[in-house]
Amino acid sequence: MAALRSTIDTTPAQGPCCAPAAYPMVDDATAQQLAKVFKALGDPNRIKLFSLITASASGEMCVCDLTEPVGLSQPTVSHHMKLLVEAGLVTREQRGKWAYYQPTTGTLVDAARAFTA
Amino acid sequence: MAALRSTIDTTPAQGPCCAPAAYPMVDDATAQQLAKVFKALGDPNRIKLFSLITASASGEMCVCDLTEPVGLSQPTVSHHMKLLVEAGLVTREQRGKWAYYQPTTGTLVDAARAFTA
Numbered sequence: 582m583a584a585l586r587s588t589i590d591t592t593p594a595q596g597p598c599c600a601p602a603a604y605p606m607v608d609d610a611t612a613q614q615l616a617k618v619f620k621a622l623g624d625p626n627r628i629k630l631f632s633l634i635t636a637s638a639s640g641e642m643c644v645c646d647l648t649e650p651v652g653l654s655q656p657t658v659s660h661h662m663k664l665l666v667e668a669g670l671v672t673r674e675q676r677g678k679w680a681y682y683q684p685t686t687g688t689l690v691d692a693a694r695a696f697t698a
Numbered sequence: 699m700a701a702l703r704s705t706i707d708t709t710p711a712q713g714p715c716c717a718p719a720a721y722p723m724v725d726d727a728t729a730q731q732l733a734k735v736f737k738a739l740g741d742p743n744r745i746k747l748f749s750l751i752t753a754s755a756s757g758e759m760c761v762c763d764l765t766e767p768v769g770l771s772q773p774t775v776s777h778h779m780k781l782l783v784e785a786g787l788v789t790r791e792q793r794g795k796w797a798y799y800q801p802t803t804g805t806l807v808d809a810a811r812a813f814t815a
Contacts (some may be wrong), residue, residue, distance in 0.1 A: 622736035
């Protein structure tokens with residue numbers, strides 16, 4: 582399929598006049614980065630985990646306190662948290678036995694604001 | 699989408715002891731709905747399509763003008779657009795031969811604001 586895609590000519594068609602069509606579209610790198618943020622939240626369990634962390638009164642949550650509310654095993658929660666960390670939505674800090682997660686202020690809202698609507 | 703905030707269940711879980719843990723977590727239905735919005739944007743091509751539509755000076759775009767900038771076939775673009783419509787991020791209007799898409803103001807920003815971070 583990759584070979585097929587490479588044969589597609591994506592060069593903008595030149596019209597009869599001088600002005601090339603303007604496409605106010607995000608570039609590839611930006612599209613990849615934004616998709617990563619949104620994809621990380623494209624799962625109900627990760628939505629729940631992120632909502633717990635962002636609403637935490639102490640500004641962080643221990644992985645040991647995340648498993649019970651979502652009803653998932655700790656390895657599963659850790660997997661979900663890894664995706665949220667990689668997307669830049671939370672940061673992770675290991676303290677002794679446990680990992681603690683803090684929300685990254687603004688990542689999600691900034692991603693949403695990348696669009697003009 | 700303001701209603702989303704009111705669906706956050708702040709009822710403390712009753713544990714075996716006296717001090718219940720408070721879990722301000724979004725409920726199942728809200729988590730499903732939010733995940734649907736974010737998942738729809740969890741793909742670089744849909745990010746590009748959505749950015750084209752939200753940046754359109756006329757407030758809408760014909761599917762016939764979406765294929766060339768993203769370099770995808772019309773059936774593929776239509777598939778991506780269906781997911782954006784189902785997530786409530788755009789609306790679709792059939793006019794004659796072509797479908798036209800308009801951005802739904804606020805859906806994405808409201809979803810991002812469902813979290814307190």
